[in-house]
Amino acid sequence: MPAINHFGLDIGTATIKAVQLGGSIDSPTFITAGQFPTPAQAILSEAEADIKAVAETIKTLHKEAKITTDKVVTALPESQIFTRVVEMPQLSKQEIQSAIDYEAEQYVPIPLTEVRLTWQILSSRVGPDKKPKVDVLLVAAPNNLINKYLNILKAAGLTAVSLETETTAVVRSLVQRVEGSPTTLIISIGASSTDLTIVENTQINFTRSIATGGSALARGIANDLGFETEQAVEYMKTYGLDPTQLEGKVMQAIKPIFDVIVNEVRRALAYYSGKHPEKPVKRVVLAGGTAKLPGVVIYLAEALGLEVQMGNPWDGIGLPPNISKKLIDEGTSYSVSVGLALKPL
Ligand SMILES: Nc1ncnc2c1ncn2[C@@H]1O[C@H](COP(=O)(O)OP(=O)(O)OP(=O)(O)O)[C@@H](O)[C@H]1O
Ligand SMILES: [Mg+2]
Known part of the structure; x- marks a missing residue:
């Protein structure tokens, strides 16, 4: 311990x-x-x-x-980092090590000499072509x-x-x-970005970062309702995505921006279920300061058709x-x- x-x-x-x-x-x-x-x-x-x-x-x-x-x-x-799960043929650890740089060059947009690259074997499985595969999590930090x-x-x-x-x-x-958590999507909604992470059996199988968060939602309210930023933030925190408040005015201001996140989440879920048809995402867990947006749990549960919890x-x-x-x-x-x-x- x-x-x-x-x-x-x-x-x-x-x-x-x-x-x-x-x-x-x-x-x-x-x-x-x-x-x-x-x-x-x-x-x-x-x-x-x-x-x-x-x-x-x-x-x-x-x-x-x-x-x-x-x-x-x-x-x-x-x-600001590059994370990707790449699929490789079943190789030895040494073989993977030598194939990693090649894989990393495919998706890291800056020279590999300027990043610190780490990797981890996630799991072995049989691919759609019936051949053994390993999933490797690559992380490149500038x-x-x-x-x-x-x-x-x-x-x-x-x-x-x-x-x-x-x-x-x-x-x-x-x-x-x-223990025994089902396949889970974590949606972590901060001020400037929203991070999606799909976790299966305690392992990270998918990550994506979206450049939208609480600041953009507050800007939407400020623009639509003609408020100063501070007041817009207060309205966001008080009324959020609740359609019954203020005739749904705050919700309507937030919705198009929040739906950028929802659409990315849908794309991530579709991509993931294509890759892992046997282990679809069963529930969504929310994190980050903007997860406190009133009405967000119900809104996401309805939009995604999944169980959503804080x-x-x-x-x-x-x-x-x-x-x-x-x-x-x-x-x-x-x-x-x-x-x-x-x-x-
Ligand atoms: N009750 C609330 N309802 C909605 N949004 C809220 C609430 N409380 C805080 N926020 C928003 O949460 C955001 C801050 O959350 P958090 O601390 O997770 O962000 P951050 O980590 O600084 O941002 P990032 O991770 O994007 O850099 C701000 O945009 C703030 O307005
Ligand atoms: Mg944060």
């Missing part, structure tokens, strides 16, 4: 979230958690001043949340992205003990800990009796950071 002695840090485009757990990976307990707004535009910038501003916010969050360790695990955003994140952590006075991808972290917090990363974590209702309500926001806090090292 490895003891936990690091904390998880999720640096989003809108909010920076931190979670510290204690106890062990098998029996974790809550120590503290918190979030702070990300300085505007800062995490997408390469400028020194922006990196410093993000680092300062992390420092403040670390202090205000009373985190007691400087060891940190953070996540690289799915939208070196300059990795360096930027390491620089931010260093400037915040922290020691990076590991880096991983957001989807790996979400899968760990929302799916892997529940992810709760606090499930299975020993919580103190006095934990704030706010933290519980904001659960979906902490899905990535809880997963990072639970990473075995």
